[in-house]
Amino acid sequence: MKRVSLVRGIAKTLVLVFVAVVSVAAYFLYPPEPRAITFPGGKQFAFSIVDDTDLATLDRVKPLYELLYRYGIRTTKTVWVVESNEPAHAPNRGDSLRDPAYRAFILDLKSKGFEIALHGVRGGSSERTDIINGLEEFRQTLGQYPEIHVNHSLNRDNVYWGEHRWSFALFRLAYASLGKHEFSGQDSESVYFWGDLVKQHIQYVNQFTYGDINLLAVNPSMPYRLADKPYVNYWFPTADGDNLDQFDELLRTENLDRLEREGGVCLVYSHMGAGSFNRDDGPDPRFESRLKDLASRNGWFAPASEILDYLRAQPGWRADLSFRETVRLEMLFLWNATIRGILPAPAYHTH
Numbered sequence: 398m399k400r401v402s403l404v405r406g407i408a409k410t411l412v413l414v415f416v417a418v419v420s421v422a423a424y425f426l427y428p429p430e431p432r433a434i435t436f437p438g439g440k441q442f443a444f445s446i447v448d449d450t451d452l453a454t455l456d457r458v459k460p461l462y463e464l465l466y467r468y469g470i471r472t473t474k475t476v477w478v479v480e481s482n483e484p485a486h487a488p489n490r491g492d493s494l495r496d497p498a499y500r501a502f503i504l505d506l507k508s509k510g511f512e513i514a515l516h517g518v519r520g521g522s523s524e525r526t527d528i529i530n531g532l533e534e535f536r537q538t539l540g541q542y543p544e545i546h547v548n549h550s551l552n553r554d555n556v557y558w559g560e561h562r563w564s565f566a567l568f569r570l571a572y573a574s575l576g577k578h579e580f581s582g583q584d585s586e587s588v589y590f591w592g593d594l595v596k597q598h599i600q601y602v603n604q605f606t607y608g609d610i611n612l613l614a615v616n617p618s619m620p621y622r623l624a625d626k627p628y629v630n631y632w633f634p635t636a637d638g639d640n641l642d643q644f645d646e647l648l649r650t651e652n653l654d655r656l657e658r659e660g661g662v663c664l665v666y667s668h669m670g671a672g673s674f675n676r677d678d679g680p681d682p683r684f685e686s687r688l689k690d691l692a693s694r695n696g697w698f699a700p701a702s703e704i705l706d707y708l709r710a711q712p713g714w715r716a717d718l719s720f721r722e723t724v725r726l727e728m729l730f731l732w733n734a735t736i737r738g739i740l741p742a743p744a745y746h747t748h
């Protein structure tokens with residue numbers, strides 16, 4: 398008799414715990430109201446790419462950008478200002494604005510309406526003085542500060558990266574227990590501090606990447622502000638098109654149909670210069686066929702910050718993200734990232 402009641406007690410507790418976990422998950426994951434946006438010029442959806450500059454060389458990326466330009470798709474390319482100081486870490490390699498031919502190419506892109514954004518001042522950690530000089534060099538070269546910054550790999554000057562990326566304490570603690578790297582761009586006591594300069598000069602920072610082509614479905618209130626991360630003016634999400642296989646999958650016909658039908662926003666996060674988009678004889682034809690499909694549709698193809706500025710100017714937009722949506726975004730990212738195998742990111746995250 399005693400054993401039976403013990404088993405019953407355990408079963409009851411398990412059911413209660415299960416119900417509690419499902420209820421909490423349902424509360425946080427219940428999708429928020431979709432946001433209907435009217436895009437400029439009667440366009441049906443907005444599209445851009447945020448291109449992470451890891452491993453990008455002039456030879457590899459120039460033909461890819463010629464294609465984007467030919468199809469009228471103006472996007473956002475991140476750059477490094479100076480050469481890497483830690484080239485042994487492979488993702489740190491790639492051309493910088495210090496290379497005259499690459500710099501000329503970047504200036505040409507800008508003159509054609511592409512956006513040039515920052516991927517930290519270099520591939521490798523930079524102390525504050527180097528960051529100040531790097532930002533000034535960016536401004537002198539391009540005529541303005543970057544509107545967008547994207548954190549890079551293991552750069553210690555990354556802002557709100559590693560465990561600091563999370564707002565929900567449970568995730569932050571779990572991550573901290575796994576993390577092997579310290580990131581301190583937001584820590585005013587650190588030699589890597591530049592949070593105040595991010596706040597002063599830069600509008601947007603990418604926070605998380607998702608598997609959904611329509612980011613408005615994931616995060617209707619994009620771009621958003623987080624009260625616990627005051628040095629970043631606004632955060633934005635991206636859609637995962639990391640290498641050509643993922644890009645091809647993300648932009649497949651059914652997904653583009655859905656983006657169009659839902660009046661959505663897609664900002665693809667991609668490593669266009671890392672090799673997968675190129676074959677020996679030039680761009681992989683799969684890239685061009687996706688661009689061709691995209692360009693045949695009634696989309697607004699503009700740099701990411703132009704789209705984000707526009708979203709912020711729409712009626713009903715609110716800057717501050719609710720606690721519920723904050724947790725929801727973190728849960729979705731964690732789920733997506735686990736499925737796609739980019740976690741555990743604490744040690745090996747590639748962007």
Ligand SMILES: [Zn+2]
Nearest residue numbers: 449451549748
């Ligand atoms: Zn990177």
